[in-house]
Amino acid sequence: MKADVFDPRALREAFGAFPTAVTVITASDPAGRPVGFAANSFTSVSLDPPLLLVCLAKTARDYSTMTAAEHFAINILSEAQKDVSIKFARPAEDRFAAVDWARGPNGCPIFAQVAAWFECSMHDVIEAGDHVMMVGRVTAFESSGLNGLGYARGGYFTPGANPSAAGGEIAAVAVLERHGALFPLGDDNLSLPDYGAAGGDPAKTLASQLERLGLSVHDWFSLLDL
Numbered sequence: 001m002k003a004d005v006f007d008p009r010a011l012r013e014a015f016g017a018f019p020t021a022v023t024v025i026t027a028s029d030p031a032g033r034p035v036g037f038a039a040n041s042f043t044s045v046s047l048d049p050p051l052l053l054v055c056l057a058k059t060a061r062d063y064s065t066m067t068a069a070e071h072f073a074i075n076i077l078s079e080a081q082k083d084v085s086i087k088f089a090r091p092a093e094d095r096f097a098a099v100d101w102a103r104g105p106n107g108c109p110i111f112a113q114v115a116a117w118f119e120c121s122m123h124d125v126i127e128a129g130d131h132v133m134m135v136g137r138v139t140a141f142e143s144s145g146l147n148g149l150g151y152a153r154g155g156y157f158t159p160g161a162n163p164s165a166a167g168g169e170i171a172a173v174a175v176l177e178r179h180g181a182l183f184p185l186g187d188d189n190l191s192l193p194d195y196g197a198a199g200g201d202p203a204k205t206l207a208s209q210l211e212r213l214g215l216s217v218h219d220w221f222s223l224l225d226l
Helices: 008-015 063-068 082-089 202-212
Strands: 023-028 034-039 042-047 050-057 071-076 101-103 109-111 116-128 131-143 150-152 155-157 171-173 194-196
Touching: 023 050, 023 063, 023 082, 023 109, 034 050, 034 063, 034 082, 050 063, 050 116, 063 131, 071 109, 071 131, 109 116
Parallel strands: none
Antiparallel strands: 023 034, 023 071, 042 050, 050 131, 071 116, 101 109, 116 131, 150 155, 171 194
């Protein structure tokens, strides 16, 4: 067996460990009808000239239309658009009917409420195994400031902004265990210990507060930003 022959499922799962954005790539067919597909194999390439690329499977339904298009658009979905991703990842006849969209400067479908969009002229189509790389030169773009929708290991997630970087406050909470049982605070109204950590390290802040309560902190293993 060749050294570079792998189990496709295992390789796909390994590739899926890399968190990516979720996008919908759109264009118009020769009759002006919108076409599009969901993709997470998208990346920026160059600032000068402004280039990006997306990978398209040769088995894709709209492969011929997309690769022959003079222009295409990248819609980076926002955290509230999981349903849009699911719709465009599945075969359906009228996927655009349920999406709020408008034509971009070069006629490509641009979705409303996306984190960002880029309209491109086709710069190159590069053969790459069972896919092609569509390289686009950005002709127009816009960023809304909304959080993007992420995808990793077969599931969606939201890469939220770091509140402390913007001068906000991180809430830190601890779940304590003693002798195999949960250990909340209080007598009548029980609660978990939590503290605000404005501009500091939330783990260290919470550990310090617990030690002030006479609790010895061992095996400090994780902290959630709420």
